[in-house]
Amino acid sequence: MLAETDKIIYRKIQLLKVLDASNDYLKTVDLANFLDLSLKTVQKELESLIEDLKNSSYAVKLEKVGNLYRFIKKSSVNMDLIYLDFKRESIYFYLMRKAVFRKTIKEKKEIDYFYSASHLYKNKRIFKTYLMNYGLELDLSTLSIEGNEINIRFLYFQFFWENYRGVEWPFDTIDRQELIREIEQLDTFLFKSMTEIEKEQFLYWVAIIKIRASNDQLLIENRVKLNQVMFKDMQEFQQIVAKTIGVIEKTTLHSEAVYLYFAYTLTTESTFYKQQLLADLEKDNKNFQIHKMVRELTTKFSQKFSLNTHPNYVDVYFSIYKLFVCQSIYHGSLREYESRNLFESGIIKQYEKEFALFYPEVMKNYGKKYSENRYLYQRVLFLFSTLIEESSYRPQINIKILSSGGAIEELLLTKKVQSLANNIAIKDSNAKDLDIIVSDCMVNNTENDLVFYWNLQPTEKEWEALARRIAEIEQDKELRIPLVTN
Incomplete structure (x- = not known):
């Protein structure tokens, strides 16, 4: 809102x-x-x-x-x-940053910014309603965000990472270079082994801990109940927390280190850390209903399509786990903002029949918030079906799109055509390796055998016909691939 x-x-x-x-x-x-x-x-x-x-x-x-x-x-x-x-310049930015940094701004200045006292109050109420989507509350008098501490931190990460990454450092009260020096002085393998984007994500998480610590908002108990015997890098997480926020009580230090490990691993691209987190969850799975549910679902699908040996299996397994964590524990606050039309793609429909049989069977044991959640169903199916597609070679289909409707219409059509399959490449008019030209207007006679004609506003039947044509081209290209013999 x-x-x-x-x-x-x-x-x-x-x-x-x-x-x-x-x-x-x-x-x-x-x-x-x-x-x-x-x-x-x-x-x-x-x-x-x-x-x-x-x-x-x-x-x-x-x-x-x-x-x-x-x-x-x-x-x-x-x-x-x-x-x-x-x-x-948005009110959302103003209120969020004021809540994060606890900036004291006199009421008169706020009223000047919002044009009137009633306008200010109205927008505070809108912001309060927005936060309810994350299971959080807003104190209208102080603009303090209240609720589960981990939820608050994940909301902060989402806000800053979505809007500032790769543009500028968003934490005015924290010197980025000084923070890097503090971590590097510890000479940890953890920070050295990170890619540049992983380092930046990690700095965001640590900066948020520093901000919350400055407001006495520390994790007194370990709300992320990972098993107590963590892998060797847990000590490095503890060193980083102690160095960056100062001396704190031992139990709190451990809770903050476990949280940092868990939060960072949910956003990192490192397969090693993904595997380690899943291994830790496996050891203590009785306390993790979400992991148990994801494991059962993933196992059933993998057995059906023999996927557990695929090189990207761990990535997909982890993506599904992250999806359920963010959707349930954190009210979707880390949900990726992908286009919903991906879920309508041709890839999914090939496997939906089998998936529709065992997904409800698994989910019925975990409550309606999972079994009746259409977003989760479609997103998990999309992840699995993409993995299946990657398990076998598919020749690239090179497509050029022409529309008398102009650049905007071509852009719209491009997005929808690309969603038909993951082996489609959109080419420009100068490409020499085209497989098909999709057009609503007459095309040069020399290319006529490649042209698929349809209307300016394609009907559902025309989309189905295009999908069949692409499938035929793919099958023909597969037959023309020479066999490799010893």
């Missing part, structure tokens, strides 16, 4: 992303259709955007010719920084 002023800001960001993705002039009506907004709304936001960019310090501009718009920028411009600057 967003305040009205925030909706305007995020609409502008959406418009900028679409305009930046195209080098051409785009029609107002196409932008409105693409973003599912009214023509009047888009026209208003575009005019406002022209002024916003004109008054900014960035080397960008939005050019208007009649009802056509084109975004112009220098190659050195960081668009993520521009998007972040727009977000900074």
Whole structure:
């Protein structure tokens, strides 16, 4: 739920992303259709955007010719920084950062920012409703976020990582270089072995612990009940916590170290740490209903399709575990924001019949919040079916898309065509290795044998026909692969 002023800001960001993705002039009506907004709304936001960019310090501009718009920028411009600057003007950002850093701002200044006392109160209520999605509460007088400490920390991580990663360091009260020096002084293998992105994620987690510790919000008990005999790097986690937040009581130190290990492992890409966390959970599985459920589900699917020897099996197993943890314990606060149309792809439908038989059978023992959760069902099926697809060679299908509807329509079609299978590659008009051209307009005669014609607005039957054509091309390419003999 967003305040009205925030909706305007995020609409502008959406418009900028679409305009930046195209080098051409785009029609107002196409932008409105693409973003599912009214023509009047888009026209208003575009005019406002022209002024916003004109008054900014960035080397960008939005050019208007009649009802056509084109975004112009220098190659050195960081668009993520521009998007972040727009977000900074949102009420959501203002309230979240005030809650995180406990900044004391006089009521009069707040009222000036929000135009009126009633406007301020209304937006606090909207923010409070938003936090309820994460099982958290908001103290309207102090703007303090209250509730489960781990939930709060995961919410903070989501907010900062989604909006600031790769753009700028978001923690004003913590010197990033000093934090790195503190950790490096310990000379731990843990930090040295991380990739650059893993190090950045780890720094975010440690920074959040420091912020919470400065407000006396420490984990007194180990809410993440991992077994007490952790692997050797647990000592390194304890050293890092002790170094960065100071001397604390032994039990609290252990709880914070276990939390840091658990939180970091949920976000890292390191297969080693994923395997280790799953091994620790396996030792103490009676305390972990979620892990037991995921293990049962994964085992059944793996036995059906012989997947446990696949090199990416651990990654998928862990992704499913993370999905259930984030959906149930943390109210979805780390849910990835992927497009829902992935769940409608052709990959899934091939395996849905078998999956539909044993998924409810496994989930019925764990309650309706799992067995009747459509998002979990579709996401798990998508992960499994992708793994099956990767288990066998599939030749790449090179597709070119042409539309008389222009760049926006081609972009929409591209996304949907790519969702039909994971071996589809969209090629430009100059590609020489095309397998099929999908078009609603006449194409050069020399390429006619490659063309699949359909309407500007394809019907469901035409989509089904395209899927069959792609399957036929794939089968033909497989038959033409030469056999390798000794």
